[in-house]
Amino acid sequence: MTLHNAVHPSLAAALSNRGYESLTPVQTAILDADAGQRDLLVSAQTGSGKTVAFGLAMANGLLADGGRLSKAAEPLALVIAPTRELALQVKAELTWLYADCGAHIASCVGGMDMRRERRDLSAGAHIVVGTPGRLRDHIERGSLDMTWLRAAVLDEADEMLDLGFREDLEFILGAAPDERQTLLFSATVPKQIAFLAKTYQRDALRISTAEEREQHSDIEYHAHLVNSRDKEKAVINVLRYYEAQSTMVFCSTREMVRHLTSRLSNRGFGVVSLSGELSQAERSQALQAMRDGRARVCVATDVAARGIDLPNLDLVIHADLPTNSDTLLHRSGRTGRAGRKGTCVLIAPTNKRHVVNRLLKFAKLRVNWGSVPSTGDIQAKDQERIFANEHLQVTPTGDALQAAESLLALYGPEQIAAAFIASQQSMRPAPEEILDTGGSFDDKKPGRERSDFDDGVWFRLNAGRKHNAEPRWLLPMICRIGGFTKRKVGFIRILDSETVFELSGDVAGNFQDVTETEGTGEKSLRIVKLAERPKEVSGPRGGGGGRAEGRGGPRGGKPGGRGGPRGDRKGGFRKDGDRRDGDRKGGFRKDGYRKDGPKGGKKPHRGKGGKDNG
Structure with missing residues (x-):
């Protein structure tokens, strides 16, 4: 679909100036003639061009015949996003898209100066972009009037529900006029989203793009089985092996983010972190460092990374496994966008390989199982990169040639080449030695292959x-x-x-x-x-x-754990091998009879399943 045939004339020039030659699948689907100004329920992934898509979809309801917006008394359109970063990104996108239309776009997000936001709203804003909590605050304080609202957009609706914003969303939509266009965008459409659409939309047109159905086709997946103690070493070796220009590493907790960030920084990686404990200024600085290349690795939690779109993200590493397949897809989908190829690596502890298998099965993904890149693998990659160094491709002239000849007069070519390789290698963090776990795991059960025990x-x-x-x-x-x-x-x-x-x-x-x-x-x-x-x-x-x-003895659980002799959790073994019981004084006497707590008495040990086995 060409730009001029489908897009409002006032926006076509902005798209052309931005380098658009054609529309993405989600943009094309939304501009279909059947859509018009209807309510839309759209399945679209982050990075699919959906911000421009709903900007185009709102245009007919906002722009007059001349394509210009007159001075606004109250907002005409409202965009709700789950996080501050995403809201500010949406504002930036809509600003250039509506630049030639005279649009004033204001933001209302948590962590910013609310007094300044009130001044922007009172000065008149055609489009307001904000997070649910802050928008509700402005509505309740009377600084945001929804009377003349023509369009409302819920961006990343599934994430807003996951973050607990359901009540705020219902309040905001309830304050908006009934006669409005409501556009709901969500990566997935679970029951909660379907209910929200049914309640606040009228005969919504459901759009599911081919891009959504073929998601992650440009992502190459790898999985590595590692000992749980080697997880951080595995992350280091993966980073060293790929040496991507931009990488995001996902962790499950803030503590893990802090720890891994410190570890990578100490090893010489340019790294920043994103977690809920950071201030807005710190988060903005971290993202800017990634965008301008001062940092090449971002360690983040799922919540902190939601809605963040880092350009040219080449590599995603799951340092901690995601909790479900949707999270796996959402994390991984941050790479491999807009026709670019991406790589996703799962670090799978040996005791979690079955968890990985279930995640991949439900996500309908196939991965390449293999060992973590070894020191030899990384050194081989380093050699390829060093030999392809751009400075070696340039023929020296002038002062550079004279300096090269002077250097050759002092040292032999082999010595100079070795020094160049050593200098290049010194700028890279050293790889880690990691024990091979002895296999991988996929859908097929391993055969009856046995290890050689002649040297057991x-x-x-x-x-x-x-x-x-x-x-x-x-x-x-x-x-x-x-x-x-x-x-x-x-x-x-x-x-x-x-x-x-x-x-x-x-x-x-x-x-x-x-x-x-x-x-x-x-x-x-x-x-x-x-x-x-x-x-x-x-x-x-x-x-x-x-x-x-020798399985014929009394059965029970792991010492000090479930199923074992009674006692508190501090139970275990003394140095002489006898049972050390806890505060309840439960346990077994040497004759095999039970010695109970305050009630006294003795009962025979009944083994697994007996009432006296704890």
Whole structure:
């Protein structure tokens, strides 16, 4: 669709000056002849050109035949956005779009000077852009009069409901005239949005663009299984491997944002952060640093990043996994926009790989599973980038040529080349050494492939049958400590007061280092390496999957956890291996009978499922 055939003449010139040669799918759909000035319910992703789309859709109701707006007594159009950043971005877009129409556009957002906003509104504004809470404040104080409103736009409506603005939205729409055009834009249309549309729109036209149905087609997805302790190292290596011009790293909490930002800054990355604890000025400075290239990495929470549109975002990293598939799509959709290619990387702890699988299944995405980029991978990429350095493509002349000849007279070409490579490498943060987890995870179940246990190494754990040791918690604990899958675990033999188990030789060394330096994560549990295969283990060598013997003892849960002997949560094991109980004084005597609290008495231990097993 050409610009001049579809767009109001007063806006066509603004689009041409902005470099528009054609309209995006959502803009084309909205300007369809069937839409007219009807209410619209539009599914559109951030970055699809929807701000210009609803700017064009409002034009016929706002602009007179001459295409100019006379001085405004009260606002003619209202745009509601979920966050300050998005509201200010919308204001900037509408400002250039309506620049030739004489439009005055005001903003009303939280964190700004409310007195100044009141002055702007009293001076007359044709279009008001704001956040729900601040707009409601102005309406209640009488500084925003909705009497002559012709159009109301809800941008990112699903996010506004997620942020708890439902009551504010209902108040604002209830204050607007019934005879108005209502445009509702939402990335998804859940039941809440459908109810909102039914209540506040009249016979709305539902528009779902091809762009929405084919979302993320320009994004390449990668997923890496890592030990949970190596998550931050994995983020560093991913950043080093891609060296994107602009990257957004998502975390689930403010604390993680602070911690990861500090870690990346200490490693030499140009990084800023976005979280709810920052002031408006700090947020604005962070975004400006990303836009002008002073920072190349932005670490953010989901809430803080909502509505933010960073241009030329090449890479998205999920340092913490999203809570649902919609969040996964929304995070990832910040790259791969407007025909540009993007990359999305999920950092998946080994104990969360099934969570990742469910997220991908519901999001209908396919990813490339693989190991985190290693030191060798990153060095190879660095070499490619250094060899392609733009300065090497220029033939020196004049003073540069004279300086080069003087340098060659002092040093040999090999020495100069090595110095150049070293200088380039010194400007880049060093990659991290990360233990390979020994596999990936996808929709297909792994085959019966077993690790080679000819060089198996044996370990001893100070918990056995009388401590309710069981493979159902032993095996996950061993894999968590070592950061590998169960295929690296051979025999697990549970004895009366201890457990012995076998690990594949390729992971045993690192496992021993971790247990000696960091422990097991349980204060009372200790693991030591054995010099040889223990005598207690009989039968042929086992391999893979954590095959266990000696399960006939009393059953219960993990020591100090659910299903184990009663006691408070401080329960565990003493150094001699006997049970250390908590304040309730529950537990077992050495003869296997129960010793209860204040009521006294003794009851036999009934094992799993019994009333006395806690």
